[in-house]
Each structure stands twice: as C-alpha cells, then as structure tokens.
Amino acid sequence: MHSIKSVLDEAAATLAPVSDSAMLDAEILLCQALDKPRSYLRAWPGKQLLPKQLAIFKALLEQRQQGKPIAYITGQREFWSRDFQVSPDVLIPRPDTELLIELSLALIPAEQPCTLLDLGTGSGIIAITLAAERPQAQVSAIDFSLAALDIAKLNADRHKLSNIEFYRSDWFASVPATKFDLIISNPPYIAEDDAHLQQGDVRFEPRTALSAPEQGLADIRMIATAARDYLNPGGHLLIEHGYNQQQPVQALFKDLHYAKVQTYSDLSGQPRATYGQWP
Ligand code: GLN
Numbered sequence: 018m019h020s021i022k023s024v025l026d027e028a029a030a031t032l033a034p035v036s037d038s039a040m041l042d043a044e045i046l047l048c049q050a051l052d053k054p055r056s057y058l059r060a061w062p063g064k065q066l067l068p069k070q071l072a073i074f075k076a077l078l079e080q081r082q083q084g085k086p087i088a089y090i091t092g093q094r095e096f097w098s099r100d101f102q103v104s105p106d107v108l109i110p111r112p113d114t115e116l117l118i119e120l121s122l123a124l125i126p127a128e129q130p131c132t133l134l135d136l137g138t139g140s141g142i143i144a145i146t147l148a149a150e151r152p153q154a155q156v157s158a159i160d161f162s163l164a165a166l167d168i169a170k171l172n173a174d175r176h177k178l179s180n181i182e183f184y185r186s187d188w189f190a191s192v193p194a195t196k197f198d199l200i201i202s203n204p205p206y207i208a209e210d211d212a213h214l215q216q217g218d219v220r221f222e223p224r225t226a227l228s229a230p231e232q233g234l235a236d237i238r239m240i241a242t243a244a245r246d247y248l249n250p251g252g253h254l255l256i257e258h259g260y261n262q263q264q265p266v267q268a269l270f271k272d273l274h275y276a277k278v279q280t281y282s283d284l285s286g287q288p289r290a291t292y293g294q295w296p
Pocket residue numbers: 108111113203204205206207219226227228257
C-alpha cells in the first residue's frame with residue numbers, strides 16, 4: 018500500500034545517504050507532488066496516494082537522489098519570511114545572508130529617502146527584501162547574468178515592488194555616475210580550490226556566483242575599491258564574505274580608507290560580513 022506515512026518512511030530511507038535532512042526533504046517533495054501544505058501530511062498519514070501522485074513523487078525523489086538541491090527541484094526558497102523563485106541560474110538563498118538584511122535595516126532610517134545599490138543580486142533577495150522593508154528607499158540592483166536578472170525581476174513582480182530597478186552590469190561597469198547611501202553585496206568569495214565546491218548542493222549552483230580568484234577575494238577587492246567613487250559622504254559599504262576572510266577583508270577596507278570597519282558574525286557564530294563607512 019502507498020499511504021502517506023509509508024511512502025515518506027521509504028523515501029526518507031532512500032534519501033538518507035545523500036541528504037542530512039532526508040525526512041524533511043521527503044516531506045517537501047511529497048507536498049510538491051500532492052500540491053498540499055506539510056500540515057496535510059501530518060493530518061492524513063493513512064491516506065493512500067493515487068498512482069499519478071506516486072509517479073510525480075518518485076520523479077521528484079529521483080532528482081534529489083541524484084543530488085539536486087531541494088530548492089532547485091521545487092523552484093522556491095524562503096528568505097526573510099518571503100518566498101523567492103530560484104533556478105540553477107542563481108544561488109540558493111542562505112540564512113547567513115539574513116545578517117546583511119539585519120545590518121542594513123539598522124543602517125537605513127525607516128522614514129528618510131535613500132539610495133541603495135545591490136551588486137550581484139542573483140535571485141534578488143537582498144534588493145527585494147530591502148525595497149520591501151524600506152518603501153521610501155530607491156533600490157538599484159545589478160547582475161552580470163541575464164538569466165539571474167530574469168529571476169530577480171520575477172521575484173520583484175511577485176512582491177509587487179516598484180522602488181527597485183534591475184540592470185545588467187559587470188560590477189560597477191554600467192552603473193551610472195551617481196552616489197548611493199548604501200552599497201551592499203553578497204559576491205562570489207569561495208577560493209577556487211576550496212574542496213567544498215565539490216560537495217552537496219553547492220555543486221549545482223552557478224560557479225561564477227560562488228568562487229573568485231585570489232583565494233576568493235578578487236571580487237570583494239574590486240567592489241570595495243570602486244565603491245569609493247559611488248558612495249555619498251557617510252555612505253555605507255557592507256559585504257558578505259567567507260568565515261576565514263575577516264582579516265584580509267578588514268585590512269582591505271582599512272587600506273582603502275573606509276572608517277568604522279567592523280565584522281559581524283552570522284547565526285552560526287562565523288564572521289560573515291564586513292562593514293565600512295566612507296568618510
Ligand atoms: N556562503 C556560501 C557558501 O559558503 C557562498 C555564497 C557566496 O559565495 N556568496 O556556500
């Protein structure tokens with residue numbers, strides 16, 4: 018028989034070798050196959066699946082067995098309590114990046130108009146979250162990837178935001194000569210020879226969004242250097258980086274004459290974002 022409970026137990030056992038969250042993965046995929054919320058699975062453990070539902074579930078399960086990340090199978094991921102569409106053209110939103118939102122919201126006054134620039138926006142999570150939380154802000158967001166910009170625009174439409182514009186640029190290359198109050202980025206920063214690029218979900222993500230030359234520091238250097246010409250006096254620069262990059266990123270910011278340089282840790286206690294103020 019193919020009850021919800023038996024199907025889930027079997028799927029979790031199948032996924033255990035490839036996933037640290039086998040039961041959760043199985044539940045998410047079954048919700049997708051049944052087009053029901055997770056509460057439904059708990060409420061009706063004895064309910065039998067129709068052959069068609071079982072076939073859809075098996076197809077989803079097989080993708081996960083081959084390693085494909087859950088977010089790419091379902092096409093969704095939550096960030097700062099909003100749902101975002103994702104595809105293999107963009108990084109999967111990570112809880113670590115919510116640190117950038119927390120810090121930005123503390124920097125941007127709730128009432129005052131201001132201008133923000135998000136570099137390498139990907140699915141648009143940073144730009145869209147800030148545009149939604151700070152409706153008086155004017156947000157610009159760039160990415161080099163046209164495929165990523167398509168996803169970001171879909172997400173902005175989905176959240177009905179009009180205080181945001183997306184365009185293609187290679188970092189600052191096509192950014193007009195204007196000044197911003199906050200420049201923010203979650204750039205690629207993993208060293209190119211880092212073993213963890215060959216492991217788990219990361220293998221399926223766009224490599225150009227993940228890793229950079231110079232031990233992962235090349236793009237951070239580029240951004241921090243050029244941002245000086247695009248920041249208002251007193252403007253803020255905030256960049257996400259690797260757990261092991263606090264020292265070089267702080268040294269870089271200080272060399273470039275940013276003030277109040279400070280690094281903040283993510284929820285798992287890892288140094289994750291460095292701040293600097295343009296004097
Ligand atoms: N934090 C991500 C990871 O370690 C990398 C994200 C990024 O390169 N911007 O997988």
